[in-house]
Amino acid sequence: MDFHLNFQVNQKVYLRDPEGSEIGRKIVKSAIDLIHQLGFEHFTFRKLAVEISTTEATIYRYFENKHRLLLYILNWYWSYMEFLVMYGIVNIKDSREKLETVVELLTHELPESSGQMDYNKRFLNQIVISESSKVYLVKEVEEINKDAVFKPYKDLCTRIADIISEHNPQYLYPRSLSTTLIETSHHQQFFSSHLPKLTDVGERGAKDFTGSFLKNLLFKAIE
Amino acid sequence: MDFHLNFQVNQKVYLRDPEGSEIGRKIVKSAIDLIHQLGFEHFTFRKLAVEISTTEATIYRYFENKHRLLLYILNWYWSYMEFLVMYGIVNIKDSREKLETVVELLTHELPESSGQMDYNKRFLNQIVISESSKVYLVKEVEEINKDAVFKPYKDLCTRIADIISEHNPQYLYPRSLSTTLIETSHHQQFFSSHLPKLTDVGERGAKDFTGSFLKNLLFKAIE
DNA sequence: TATTTTATGATAGTATTGCTATCGTAAATA
DNA sequence: TATTTACGATAGCAATACTATCATAAAATA
Numbered sequence: 001m002d003f004h005l006n007f008q009v010n011q012k013v014y015l016r017d018p019e020g021s022e023i024g025r026k027i028v029k030s031a032i033d034l035i036h037q038l039g040f041e042h043f044t045f046r047k048l049a050v051e052i053s054t055t056e057a058t059i060y061r062y063f064e065n066k067h068r069l070l071l072y073i074l075n076w077y078w079s080y081m082e083f084l085v086m087y088g089i090v091n092i093k094d095s096r097e098k099l100e101t102v103v104e105l106l107t108h109e110l111p112e113s114s115g116q117m118d119y120n121k122r123f124l125n126q127i128v129i130s131e132s133s134k135v136y137l138v139k140e141v142e143e144i145n146k147d148a149v150f151k152p153y154k155d156l157c158t159r160i161a162d163i164i165s166e167h168n169p170q171y172l173y174p175r176s177l178s179t180t181l182i183e184t185s186h187h188q189q190f191f192s193s194h195l196p197k198l199t200d201v202g203e204r205g206a207k208d209f210t211g212s213f214l215k216n217l218l219f220k221a222i223e
Numbered sequence: 224m225d226f227h228l229n230f231q232v233n234q235k236v237y238l239r240d241p242e243g244s245e246i247g248r249k250i251v252k253s254a255i256d257l258i259h260q261l262g263f264e265h266f267t268f269r270k271l272a273v274e275i276s277t278t279e280a281t282i283y284r285y286f287e288n289k290h291r292l293l294l295y296i297l298n299w300y301w302s303y304m305e306f307l308v309m310y311g312i313v314n315i316k317d318s319r320e321k322l323e324t325v326v327e328l329l330t331h332e333l334p335e336s337s338g339q340m341d342y343n344k345r346f347l348n349q350i351v352i353s354e355s356s357k358v359y360l361v362k363e364v365e366e367i368n369k370d371a372v373f374k375p376y377k378d379l380c381t382r383i384a385d386i387i388s389e390h391n392p393q394y395l396y397p398r399s400l401s402t403t404l405i406e407t408s409h410h411q412q413f414f415s416s417h418l419p420k421l422t423d424v425g426e427r428g429a430k431d432f433t434g435s436f437l438k439n440l441l442f443k444a445i446e
Numbered sequence: 447t448a449t450t451t452t453a454t455g456a457t458a459g460t461a462t463t464g465c466t467a468t469c470g471t472a473a474a475t476a
Numbered sequence: 477t478a479t480t481t482a483c484g485a486t487a488g489c490a491a492t493a494c495t496a497t498c499a500t501a502a503a504a505t506a
Contacts, residue, residue: 016482023483039362044463055484060465130360133410137353139262141417150418157421173436176411176422180440183410184403187356191402194364195373198380199399213396217403220444239453246454267492278455283494 007079012147013072016062024062026052028076029119031069036123040070040131070127071135071149076119077128078152081105082159095167099218102160106185107211129186157182168222177221184217185210230302235370236295239285247285249275251299252342254292259346263293263354293350294358294372299342300351301375304328305382318390322441325383329408330434352409380405391445400444407440408433 011017018024030052035043043066045059063069084105089098110121136150144150160181161174171177191198192206201209234240241247253275258266266289268282286292307328312321333344359373367373383404384397394400414421415429424432 154420173423176436179421180407187406197377198402200396213399217444221440
């Protein structure tokens with residue numbers, strides 16, 4: 001049996017659905033490669049256009065600007081992560097075990113899905129770690145938020161918060177703890193790799209270390 | 224008695240010391256106002272030059288680019304915060320009380336220092352919340368780090384980590400918990416103000432809420 | 447006091463970025 | 477077959493991110 005994973009990204013994020021055409025899919029796929037390679041600040045539509053042998057004009061027909069393209073990529077990631085969380089905890093009865101699974105998912109490489117969505121998962125993971133906060137840490141955040149473009153992030157937050165509340169209905173900060181897990185998984189991984197003195201990573205790998213730290217933090221907070 | 228608070232920012236951050244001239248001080252002061260007003264992405268040296276009636280060339284003689292100027296502002300903030308932490312816990316014996324003081328400092332407005340450094344503290348606080356991660360979340364982070372320009376952040380991290388270890392010498396992640404407190408104080412305040420559904424803020428103010436959440440998180444983690 | 451250094455302003459210029467507009471053509475659709 | 481549409485090609489423009497040069501005023505030094 002073969003099945004498709006299809007995450008419908010909010011229409012407000014794009015001008016023309018990139019999933020709907022060969023070139024659209026190439027834009028997103030190559031954008032992931034190029035943002036990973038150059039960093040978001042040095043990434044431009046012109047460079048992307050050269051990379052995939054098309055023109056800036058074509059890319060602008062799909063996305064208003066590079067911020068929206070990054071938002072598209074992150075929406076896809078957040079939706080995928082929510083799916084992985086739901087898929088990962090199905091059949092698990094113990095809420096503690098569910099939360100352990102969540103932390104593992106947040107701190108380890110994305111699985112190579114068998115589907116046709118052949119984004120480079122390692123690059124995507126790096127982008128989430130290094131660039132994701134740039135989509136909301138902008139002056140226009142509230143204006144942007146009106147289009148519900150952060151819904152996938154909020155949904156993921158809610159999903160994890162629900163498991164936290166299931167484990168401890170008395171805990172007062174399930175949503176904040178949920179976003180703290182997500183954001184902390186990013187910056188602890190980033191610091192572990194690039195500014196290790198800001199962490200206690202030692203000789204361990206960034207992902208394992210971050211996983212241990214987060215589990216400790218999480219369970220102490222709610223148990 | 225009157226005394227000067229003077230934080231010597233690492234020389235690698237600037238080309239010419241802005242503290243050493245009238246126009247240099249005006250550059251930093253107005254940069255804080257303008258970055259707060261426009262957001263870092265929309266902030267440019269040209270706009271700053273117009274604002275203080277000078278030329279781009281003059282500003283470029285002080286700072287290589289706007290990233291370095293932001294780094295200067297944050298170095299000043301981190302040094303000031305380290306001072307406030309040291310000053311705030313002096314004479315306190317109880318390590319728990321010390322940590323409570325730290326969280327208060329991290330989540331509340333900076334005091335208007337009596338000194339001559341008349342940066343707008345409210346704006347500075349907002350900049351730290353919204354823009355600080357942009358100085359390290361860049362592709363060139365390791366190259367930049369070689370100039371020790373993150374030392375004030377690391378010093379602040381160490382200072383808080385030391386108090387954590389004082390309170391609980393067995394705790395395994397004092398530095399990571401320290402950076403998590405700092406970073407979480409930023410994004411929980413940001414989310415509380417702009418994307419409140421990602422938090423449990425309710426009717427409370429962003430700062431009080433974040434303070435409560437962080438204290439709960441911190442003491443559960445180490446006690 | 448004379449002289450040199452230094453800081454700034456004025457002006458110019460260049461490459462890149464971010465974005466819009468127009469037009470022709472090929473492919474898909476009606 | 478007619479018509480819509482998607483894309484490529486090309487042009488262009490305002491803003492950004494710088495760099496360079498030169499004159500002058502002020503400050504430091506001889």
